[in-house]
Amino acid sequence: MKAVHFGAGNIGRGFIGALLFQSNYETTFVDVNTELIDELNKKEAYRVELAGTEDYMEVTNVSGLNSLNDEEKVIEAITEAEVITTAVGPNVLPMIAPLLAKGLGEKKSTGLVIACENMVGGTETLKNHVYENLDEEQKEWVSDRISFPNAAVDRIVPNQNQEDPLTVMVEPYYEWVVETSSVTSELPDIKGITYVDDLTPYIERKLFTVNTGHAVAAYLGKYNGHHTIKEALEDVKIKNKTQAALGESGGVLIEKYGFNTEKHQEYIDTIISRFENPDLSDEVTRVGRGPIRKLGPKDRLVRPALEYIRLKNEEPVHLAEVIAAALDYRNEDDAEAIELEGMIRKKGKVGAFCEIAEINENHPLVKAVEKHIN
Numbered sequence: 001m002k003a004v005h006f007g008a009g010n011i012g013r014g015f016i017g018a019l020l021f022q023s024n025y026e027t028t029f030v031d032v033n034t035e036l037i038d039e040l041n042k043k044e045a046y047r048v049e050l051a052g053t054e055d056y057m058e059v060t061n062v063s064g065l066n067s068l069n070d071e072e073k074v075i076e077a078i079t080e081a082e083v084i085t086t087a088v089g090p091n092v093l094p095m096i097a098p099l100l101a102k103g104l105g106e107k108k109s110t111g112l113v114i115a116c117e118n119m120v121g122g123t124e125t126l127k128n129h130v131y132e133n134l135d136e137e138q139k140e141w142v143s144d145r146i147s148f149p150n151a152a153v154d155r156i157v158p159n160q161n162q163e164d165p166l167t168v169m170v171e172p173y174y175e176w177v178v179e180t181s182s183v184t185s186e187l188p189d190i191k192g193i194t195y196v197d198d199l200t201p202y203i204e205r206k207l208f209t210v211n212t213g214h215a216v217a218a219y220l221g222k223y224n225g226h227h228t229i230k231e232a233l234e235d236v237k238i239k240n241k242t243q244a245a246l247g248e249s250g251g252v253l254i255e256k257y258g259f260n261t262e263k264h265q266e267y268i269d270t271i272i273s274r275f276e277n278p279d280l281s282d283e284v285t286r287v288g289r290g291p292i293r294k295l296g297p298k299d300r301l302v303r304p305a306l307e308y309i310r311l312k313n314e315e316p317v318h319l320a321e322v323i324a325a326a327l328d329y330r331n332e333d334d335a336e337a338i339e340l341e342g343m344i345r346k347k348g349k350v351g352a353f354c355e356i357a358e359i360n361e362n363h364p365l366v367k368a369v370e371k372h373i374n
């Protein structure tokens with residue numbers, strides 16, 4: 001069985017690639033990072049280490065292609081693959097869509113495309129970009145053969161600092177949930193995937209707990225001079241604020257999806273202890289990367305804050321404080337942080353926030369954020 005995976009980065013190698021290997025897939029990684037691709041082709045294997053244990057997995061049956069230089073080979077690999085996955089980041093989905101569309105347009109067999117990105121409706125978004133690159137005949141052809149199920153993925157994979165550029169250390173925990181309602185072909189037997197009819201509660205629970213909590217620790221951590229998530233949470237004030245912000249997003253999730261309150265609190269506690277894992281060193285700059293994306297209307301801070309106001313008719317005090325800290329996020333190595341700084345210089349923090357979050361300056365969330373800005 002063959003798979004193509006776009007993005008040979010942390011989650012690509014450390015999670016998706018590892019599960020595909022365990023399920024007997026031969027995986028072709030497609031990336032723009034020449035070093036990673038060359039190493040994959042040289043070694044045809046890499047190591048996944050489980051943090052805090054002596055356990056590791058030798059992932060084999062892998063190779064690499066460069067999406068810029070090996071276009072014909074990528075198209076051929078797509079035509080042969082049963083499963084095509086991505087973990088490139090939400091902003092890169094439009095960039096891989098033209099090549100994916102070329103491959104899918106030539107594919108004669110059925111297949112599944114699954115975007116494994118931290119966003120609601122990730123595969124749906126990728127599908128729309130792919131369809132923009134197909135003519136009418138190809139659209140019909142692709143819609144008859146290819147399913148595009150949305151997915152939620154959860155495993156903390158920090159930036160790596162390994163001697164071997166392919167080796168990746170991951171936390172032992174993982175969850176990969178895939179929505180079946182749009183799948184017309186047979187579901188692939190991939191170890192570790194949980195298939196569900198409706199992904200919405202799963203992706204919202206994950207994004208608005210794991211990623212909201214992570215964002216609290218990253219933005220308040222960076223603001224207070226901490227370097228890693230673990231270090232940020234050793235600061236009692238930040239840990240309490242993380243709990244408090246997850247109390248707000250949790251209140252929304254409990255009300256929307258009828259989750260059991262105690263069970264949800266247990267979920268929150270488990271997530272926070274994952275952040276505190278002493279065997280993972282996860283930098284606040286990785287977790288806080290892309291502040292414009294993270295301040296977007298559907299993302300981990302603004303979306304639960306808006307829902308909190310709508311459902312509770314109260315101010316989300318703690319989420320608002322984190323949004324204000326995110327507006328203060330500075331990192332010279334992060335293109336979005338530089339862009340955010342430029343926007344703030346031109347329009348001020350409130351103006352920049354309203355534009356990014358797509359809300360009016362009279363919105364109660366803006367008023368709540370302003371209190372922390374001032």
Ligand SMILES: NC(=O)c1ccc[n+]([C@@H]2O[C@H](COP(=O)([O-])OP(=O)(O)OC[C@H]3O[C@@H](n4cnc5c(N)ncnc54)[C@H](O)[C@@H]3O)[C@@H](O)[C@H]2O)c1
Binds near residue numbers: 008030032116156158
């Ligand atoms: N790391 C985690 O803990 C984690 C967990 C769950 C989900 N995710 C999600 O997975 C996605 C990837 O995150 P990551 O942490 O692995 O990032 P990463 O930066 O380690 O990996 C992304 C990879 O995509 C590659 N890439 C960039 N542009 C490309 C292009 N045009 N064509 C092909 N490849 C391209 C990069 O070179 C890089 O190797 C993100 O959406 C992230 O939110 C990450």
Ligand SMILES: O=P(O)(O)OC[C@@H](O)[C@@H](O)[C@H](O)[C@H](O)CO
Binds near residue numbers: 157
């Ligand atoms: O990948 P991002 O930039 O959307 O978010 C950063 C982290 O919160 C994220 O990568 C988590 O580690 C991951 O989502 C855990 O499953």
